[in-house]
Amino acid sequence: MTTIRYLKITILEFTMAKIDWKQTLPIEEQQILAEILEKARRYEYAYLNADDVKVAQLWCGIIELIKELRETREVVQKLTEPFKRIVEVGDVEKR
Secondary structure (H helix, E strand, C coil): CCCCCCCCCCHHHHHHHCCCHHHHCCHHHHHHHHHHHHHHHHHHHHHCCCCCHHHHHHHHHHHHHHHHHHHHHHHHHHHHHHHHHHHHHHHHHHC
């Protein structure tokens, strides 16, 4: 069973208190966002020189996510390769 923990507030409370939108996310998603923003900070020199810093920072976060996705795909490919060979050997032996 998954439990989602988040800050429950009304729209009026949000508007009146000027609560940071990130604080309304579930705890796990806050941590994920913080991790992505920390990784994007590697490109601070670049996005601080952009016309729209926020959009540039977002793109830098996307770059980091794509890098992680590529690394994950490489690992999965390395892990599945031996199994593909086993299937090929089994197919050859069936003939």
